[in-house]
Amino acid sequence: MIDILKRIKRRDPGEKEFYQAVQEVMETVKPVLDRHPEYRQDAALERLTEPERIIMFRVPWADDQGNIHVNRGFRVEMNSAIGPFKGGLRFHPSVNLSILKFLAFEQVFKNALTTLSMGGAKGGSDFDPKGKSDKEVMRFCQNFMTELSRHIGPSSDIPEGDIGVGTREIGFLFGMYKKVRNEFTGVLTGKGLGWGGSLIRPEATGYGNVYFASEMLSTINETLEGKTCLISGSGNVALHTAEKIIELGGKVLTMSDSSGYIYDEEGIDRGKLDFIKRLKNIRRGRIKEYIDKYSEALYTETESLLDYNPIWAQRADCAFPCATQNEINEKDASNLVNNGVRLVSEGAEMPCRLEAIHVFLDRKILYAPGKASNAGGVAVSGLEMAQNSMRLNWTREEVDNRLKMIMKSIHQTCLDAAAEFGESGNYMAGANIAGFVKVVNAMLDQGIV
Ligand code: NDP
Ligand code: 2IT
Secondary structure (H helix, E strand, O other): OHHHHHHHHHHOOOOHHHHHHHHHHHHHOHHHHHHOHHHHHHHHHHHHOOOOEEEEEEEEEEOOOOOEEEEEEEEEEEEOOOOOEEEEEEEOOOOOHHHHHHHHHHHHHHHHHOOOOOOEEEEEEOOOOOOOOHHHHHHHHHHHHHHHOOOOEOOOEEEEOEOOEOHHHHHHHHHHHHHHHOOOOOOOOOOOHHHOOOOOHHHHHHHHHHHHHHHHHHOOOOOOOOOEEEEEOOOHHHHHHHHHHHHOOOEEEEEEOOOEEEEOOOOOOHHHHHHHHHHHHHOOOOHHHHHHHOOOOEEEEOOOOOOOOHHHHOOOOEEEEOOOOOOEOHHHHHHHHHOOOOEEEOOOOOOEOHHHHHHHHHOOOEEEOHHHHOOHHHHHHHHHHHHHHHOOOOOHHHHHHHHHHHHHHHHHHHHHHHHHOOOOOOHHHHHHHHHHHHHHHHHHHOOOO
């Protein structure tokens, strides 16, 4: 295990996010490796931490003034032992190989937990859609897909959205794929409802996150009813996490974007959430504008260089980080627990640093790692693929019921795997162990490839 980490440090210097993700998994699967030395055979760990394929390409595009910009496109195809490569595309200026390798690595385990057959991948670009016109975003997506289309397919690699890639971008990407390949297939998920998308896919990650949190609470005979909740982010995952919490009787106190956060002591109710949805999805505005409409709420900028994030210093019962990686450090974690938080359910990928996770585990609060609690999104992507293959559409209730069943099953799988290896109640250990065992078993069955 130590050798694997050393090997990554030596061969991939500077890939700190990738190193962090591998470290977390390798530390928690140590008891499995001790009991099953066969999992080390045939360089299984070396293969697990080496992408099957990485595609990197130039994406030139013209802005509305005719100036040419050059961005970088990526697809990291990490592991296809249990199914075709599957995972999102992220458009954000911070995107680099380390971030995409960490995300693709996480995706392998997450997808293994969904009960469906999907391998893990991630891709994207350092293109920033913020402040760009629709036509600029379209031209970028078209040039990005012109190259990516050579490497993906409905049975080989099926991308979807992630940060900065929503229904608008998936539409432009799908249109270009269809044109250059002359085929209408389920090569992307997250499609619009009128052209192959699935009901509940937009809601799935957030709803699934809350279903998972409810399952965790049920182990201590509690529910979300009346609980105060902190949410970070105001994108796809945050909005639908908020929506489901409100539906289940919880009170959402905060939401944020990369400039700051709002705190509404009265709670963000259904009507206020609809305002934020329109603000973010249609007007593409900033969360600060919430206080122009609801003056009783407070807005705090978070761009200053504090060693903690004030959103996590608010008093509440539950926290749902739904923005981005490493948004909760050790100090934030202590602030959360000291201010009453007893449940943390990750909507984002790796939002908690390892030291923060250790605070939650030491203080024995309910903590769900994203690869379990946010797996509802990719699970419903799998259901979208199933519907595309059948050329049928399921109802909202059908998809939502399947999502609930899947989240319940992931929750139970985590508990069982953790208990089997002496880590009862540790969802991080359970998720990593269950995902690891499923993928490595498949790799060993399939020989050295
Ligand atoms: P969106 O682009 O819809 O929203 C992202 C939100 O997070 C925005 O409010 C954004 O603010 C904020 N944010 C992004 N980067 C930063 C940053 N560096 N600092 C502070 N705030 C930031 O993305 P999603 O909601 O789809 O994704 C959010 C997280 O959930 C990601 O970690 C993603 O990997 C994960 N996830 C998403 C799934 C999905 O189905 N979409 C599935 C599973 C996980 P701003 O607009 O100012 O940038
Ligand atoms: O992180 C994720 O699971 C996603 N962005 C969704 C991936 C997918 O293929 O649905």
